[in-house]
Amino acid sequence: MTDLRARLTGYAVAAFPVAVTTVVLVIVWEVLVTVTGTPAYIIPAPSRIWDALFSGNANLAWHTALTGFESIAGFVIGSVLGAMLGIVFAYSRFIARSLMPYVIASNTIPVVAVAPIIMLWFGSGLGSKIAVTAFLSFFPLALNMMKGLQSYDRTVMEVFHVAAATPTQRFFKMRLPSALPYIFVGLKLNVTFSVIGAIVSEFVQADRGLGFVIMTAYRTLNMPRLWAAMLASALLGILLFVLVAAAERLLIPWHSSMREAK
Amino acid sequence: MTAMASIPILSFKDIDVVYGGERGTHAVTALKAIDLDIREGEFVSLIGPSGCGKSTLLRVAADLIKPSAGTARIDGLSPSDARLNREIGFVFQDAALLEWRRILANVALPLELQGIPKDKRLARARELLRLVGIAEFENAWPRQLSGGMRQRASIARAMSTRPRVMMMDEPFGALDQITRDRLNLELSALAEREKMTVVFVTHSIHEAIFLSDRVVVMSPRPGRITEVIDVDLPRPRTLAVRETPRFNELCRLGERLLGEGFHD
Numbered sequence: 259m260t261d262l263r264a265r266l267t268g269y270a271v272a273a274f275p276v277a278v279t280t281v282v283l284v285i286v287w288e289v290l291v292t293v294t295g296t297p298a299y300i301i302p303a304p305s306r307i308w309d310a311l312f313s314g315n316a317n318l319a320w321h322t323a324l325t326g327f328e329s330i331a332g333f334v335i336g337s338v339l340g341a342m343l344g345i346v347f348a349y350s351r352f353i354a355r356s357l358m359p360y361v362i363a364s365n366t367i368p369v370v371a372v373a374p375i376i377m378l379w380f381g382s383g384l385g386s387k388i389a390v391t392a393f394l395s396f397f398p399l400a401l402n403m404m405k406g407l408q409s410y411d412r413t414v415m416e417v418f419h420v421a422a423a424t425p426t427q428r429f430f431k432m433r434l435p436s437a438l439p440y441i442f443v444g445l446k447l448n449v450t451f452s453v454i455g456a457i458v459s460e461f462v463q464a465d466r467g468l469g470f471v472i473m474t475a476y477r478t479l480n481m482p483r484l485w486a487a488m489l490a491s492a493l494l495g496i497l498l499f500v501l502v503a504a505a506e507r508l509l510i511p512w513h514s515s516m517r518e519a520k
Numbered sequence: 521m522t523a524m525a526s527i528p529i530l531s532f533k534d535i536d537v538v539y540g541g542e543r544g545t546h547a548v549t550a551l552k553a554i555d556l557d558i559r560e561g562e563f564v565s566l567i568g569p570s571g572c573g574k575s576t577l578l579r580v581a582a583d584l585i586k587p588s589a590g591t592a593r594i595d596g597l598s599p600s601d602a603r604l605n606r607e608i609g610f611v612f613q614d615a616a617l618l619e620w621r622r623i624l625a626n627v628a629l630p631l632e633l634q635g636i637p638k639d640k641r642l643a644r645a646r647e648l649l650r651l652v653g654i655a656e657f658e659n660a661w662p663r664q665l666s667g668g669m670r671q672r673a674s675i676a677r678a679m680s681t682r683p684r685v686m687m688m689d690e691p692f693g694a695l696d697q698i699t700r701d702r703l704n705l706e707l708s709a710l711a712e713r714e715k716m717t718v719v720f721v722t723h724s725i726h727e728a729i730f731l732s733d734r735v736v737v738m739s740p741r742p743g744r745i746t747e748v749i750d751v752d753l754p755r756p757r758t759l760a761v762r763e764t765p766r767f768n769e770l771c772r773l774g775e776r777l778l779g780e781g782f783h784d
């Protein structure tokens with residue numbers, strides 16, 4: 259209990275500077291925009307953005323939730339596929355060498371070029387948005403999974419050998435746990451890319467979601483709404499990232515205990 | 521010594537180990553014609569300059585490498601069969617604990633891999649932690665322990681399956697002198713009480729003489745056994761043994777033999 263309270267106090271202390279900065283920034287911004295009479299299509303005042311967050315024919319929260327769903331679904335699918343490919347790469351040098359160039363090449367293609375192609379394959383519904391998102395949140399985990407599985411300590415491997423461990427035991431009790439820090443590097447990248455993937459796919463073709471809101475707000479020069487959507491997508495990205503980071507703290511306690519010790 | 525005890529528990533017959541040599545790489549003869557018998561309950565140290573093949577010999581016995589020629593036998597079995605029967609314990613210079621497991625689970629690892637039920641293996645691991653003197657750290661993460669404590673855990677882990685022979689490759693090589701003296705004393709008592717058969721690699725002649733029944737002196741290029749010193753110091757050994765004339769005499773003998781085999 260005291261442990262929890264100490265941790266919450268710790269978070270509060272850590273969050274304090276950014277909270278103060280945000281409040282000051284918002285006030286200065288509001289005052290400057292009002293005093294200088296800057297038009298909303300250049301920079302809208304925070305109060306206008308705040309209004310836009312909750313007005314409009316459809317609530318922004320609904321669009322955010324939809325984009326969030328696409329992000330999470332694509333993230334999960336992309337991560338699972340990426341993890342599987344990473345495992346195959348870690349166990350087969352031949353497959354890694356023959357397929358890695360394609361994987362890297364696929365990663366360097368701009369999403370805006372790939373998205374329309376995927377949309378043509380998967381139709382105009384939710385499935386195609388999830389497919390684009392999965393495509394984008396695939397590569398980081400595939401690469402980090404492979405690196406992580408190869409990162410085990412040589413002597414620890416010998417300990418397992420002397421103890422007559424089976425290959426399955428080696429995987430689950432040694433290589434996978436050794437890979438966890440790398441896996442979370444991959445997952446954190448994936449989750450960030452997944453929000454981008456969802457929004458970009460909505461840019462290309464959609465009638466709902468944050469990408470759609472940004473696109474229509476831009477066409478109608480509704481800048482407060484555009485800024486509000488931008489804010490919402492940032493908050494969505496942060497929320498998903500924090501969830502993955504929390505899972506990391508939960509799953510790698512030996513790591514977090516090390517951080518606390520510092 | 522009874523007739524039973526004189527049957528070697530670990531024997532090396534005419535062992536050669538050659539590293540490399542394939543695809544035009546330079547071949548290194550790490551060991552040449554090694555013959556060595558180790559009796560049950562015996563504490564034998566291997567000593568010699570770096571590169572004389574001490575680790576290689578332990579690794580042959582533990583089935584971490586195959587010899588190029590000759591045979592090793594552990595309790596009548598090949599190293600591979602002995603390993604699969606969990607008759608081998610190995611302590612490395614690096615404690616090599618799993619950072620993601622608490623100390624108790626680290627010590628229980630070999631039993632877990634063997635499929636021993638959880639309550640049984642944890643009970644055994646707790647007993648071992650008491651034996652090596654770190655019972656109060658069972659819930660610590662490896663990173664939270666000092667080098668000496670980590671090495672104690674590593675020794676406990678190697679003992680968990682009650683192996684017939686214990687290989688220790690410079691287990692205290694990375695520790696400070698005070699910790700090292702302390703662990704030497706405790707290892708000596710532990711090996712005696714648990715009737716362990718130990719093959720111990722070290723660079724320190726003092727450590728070797730203090731711990732061992734026999735000290736095997738090796739020399740490099742190619743790695744071979746040059747001399748075997750019988751250590752006739754009484755047991756149980758205390759640090760006071762180091763003050764005796766016989767101890768110092770044996771150390772000087774060891775130093776001289778090491779110097780002879782070592783012409784660089």
Ligand SMILES: Nc1ncnc2c1ncn2[C@@H]1O[C@H](COP(=O)(O)OP(=O)(O)O)[C@@H](O)[C@H]1O
Nearest residue numbers: 539540548550569570571572573574575576577
């Ligand atoms: N995996 C290896 N590949 C090639 N040469 C090796 C390998 N391991 C050891 N050697 C060589 O074999 C010799 C003996 O090594 P080692 O058994 O580690 O000696 P020691 O433990 O006595 O220092 C050294 O010359 C070393 O360079």
Ligand SMILES: [Mg+2]
Nearest residue numbers: 574575576689
């Ligand atoms: Mg060595």
